[in-house]
Amino acid sequence: MLWPASSRRFDQSAAMSGTTVHPARLASDRLVVAGRQPQPGYAQLDARTNERADKPRPAQRPEQLPADKQHGAGERPKDAGGKPPPSLRERLREHWLLATVAACVLLIAAIGGLAYWLAIRNFESTDDAYVAARSFSIAPKVGGYVTEVPVSDNQHVKAGDLLVRIDDRDYKIALDQAQAQVAVAEANIGNVQAQIDSQHQQVDQAKAQVDQAEAQLKFAEQEESRAKDLVDKGAGTVQREQQTHSDLLGQQANTARTKAALVAAELGVKTLEAQLASARASLQQAQAQLDQARLNLQYTQLTAAQSGRVVKLSGAVGTFATSGQSLMMFVPDEVWVVANYKETQLRDMRPGQQVELRIDAYPGRKLTGRVDSVQPGSGTAFSLLPAENATGNFVKVVQRVPVKIVIDDWPADLPIGPGMSVVPWVRVR
Numbered sequence: 001m002l003w004p005a006s007s008r009r010f011d012q013s014a015a016m017s018g019t020t021v022h023p024a025r026l027a028s029d030r031l032v033v034a035g036r037q038p039q040p041g042y043a044q045l046d047a048r049t050n051e052r053a054d055k056p057r058p059a060q061r062p063e064q065l066p067a068d069k070q071h072g073a074g075e076r077p078k079d080a081g082g083k084p085p086p087s088l089r090e091r092l093r094e095h096w097l098l099a100t101v102a103a104c105v106l107l108i109a110a111i112g113g114l115a116y117w118l119a120i121r122n123f124e125s126t127d128d129a130y131v132a133a134r135s136f137s138i139a140p141k142v143g144g145y146v147t148e149v150p151v152s153d154n155q156h157v158k159a160g161d162l163l164v165r166i167d168d169r170d171y172k173i174a175l176d177q178a179q180a181q182v183a184v185a186e187a188n189i190g191n192v193q194a195q196i197d198s199q200h201q202q203v204d205q206a207k208a209q210v211d212q213a214e215a216q217l218k219f220a221e222q223e224e225s226r227a228k229d230l231v232d233k234g235a236g237t238v239q240r241e242q243q244t245h246s247d248l249l250g251q252q253a254n255t256a257r258t259k260a261a262l263v264a265a266e267l268g269v270k271t272l273e274a275q276l277a278s279a280r281a282s283l284q285q286a287q288a289q290l291d292q293a294r295l296n297l298q299y300t301q302l303t304a305a306q307s308g309r310v311v312k313l314s315g316a317v318g319t320f321a322t323s324g325q326s327l328m329m330f331v332p333d334e335v336w337v338v339a340n341y342k343e344t345q346l347r348d349m350r351p352g353q354q355v356e357l358r359i360d361a362y363p364g365r366k367l368t369g370r371v372d373s374v375q376p377g378s379g380t381a382f383s384l385l386p387a388e389n390a391t392g393n394f395v396k397v398v399q400r401v402p403v404k405i406v407i408d409d410w411p412a413d414l415p416i417g418p419g420m421s422v423v424p425w426v427r428v429r
């Protein structure tokens with residue numbers, strides 16, 4: 001709807017004067033100016049509007065006015081005293097000491113950051129590192145009741161110190177039995193050896209009898225030959241010839257018998273020698289059983305094979321320990337650090353490089369060491385289920401490679417064991 005020009009001039013005059021005109025009154029005035037009669041409701045609304053307009057309004061404070069009305073265009077804001085606030089340059093001139101200190105601090109921070117970057121670029125670090133050791137369990141080789149446990153949890157022991165003692169009475173009895181078996185085997189060997197000596201004498205006797213029989217056989221042959229010659233010449237009797245011939249046959253049989261006795265005696269020696277070998281084997285078996293009984297008796301005492309610490313002690317006096325049952329864990333004194341570096345950090349890493357370490361449990365202590373070796377392969381390559389990158393979709397992941405770090409001198413006053421987290425810094429340049 002278009003309003004007449006007189007109505008528009010009325011609105012402009014009201015706006016320039018700063019008078020607040022109610023919208024309803026403004027609409028009524030527009031209708032009057034336009035030559036139309038307002039509705040009855042407009043008259044009542046106009047009366048209420050005039051009453052509000054006649055009431056005095058509170059004046060606005062300067063701080064409630066917009067900034068463009070408080071000050072002229074292009075003028076700087078002023079404070080309560082009428083002076084403009086100081087600029088940044090004037091503030092710096094006023095607080096020159098504080099500005100100088102701030103500038104020096106920023107300069108020192110920049111120089112320190114640059115120096116730190118130049119120093120740290122020569123090191124490779126990782127938080128995926130821990131203390132490692134070849135820990136193992138202490139278990140008895142023989143079963144029995146535990147009679148003594150002279151160690152306690154986390155105690156440090158030396159090589160040869162007693163850890164656990166098992167009831168050894170049964171094993172002492174077994175040792176005595178093995179010794180008796182050895183004595184029996186030795187006695188058997190002595191008996192067979194005596195029989196062999198006796199058999200050798202019988203062999204010698206048989207040989208002598210053979211020699212005697214052969215001599216008698218030779219004499220019988222000579223007698224038989226002479227008697228035959230006499231008979232042929234008519235000087236001898238046939239009876240004599242027959243007698244000598246019979247004697248010859250008897251001596252031949254006697255010689256054969258003595259030779260057979262000699263062979264039997266020699267075979268008896270071989271039989272006894274076989275028995276001797278069997279007796280000696282029995283002795284060796286008894287000796288082995290004796291050695292085993294001695295070992296079993298020694299196995300009742302579990303000693304430390306090397307110096308280290310006792311952890312997770314589960315054995316107690318009175319418990320029955322079976323063969324192979326774990327009674328405690330043992331951590332040797334020889335420990336090292338395994339740092340799992342990313343494969344992208346191994347470009348300049350070599351064995352023998354110096355290392356600085358800090359243990360998370362003791363952040364105030366710094367240790368030194370050296371790189372001992374780098375594992376020829378990533379950790380996943382030697383895991384129980386290695387990755388098969390030839391199957392399925394492939395997503396390249398940066399692998400980690402274990403690096404063994406040997407410490408120069410572990411602190412004796414700190415309990416350090418496997419699994420503790422370490423942060424190493426390897427100097428690679």
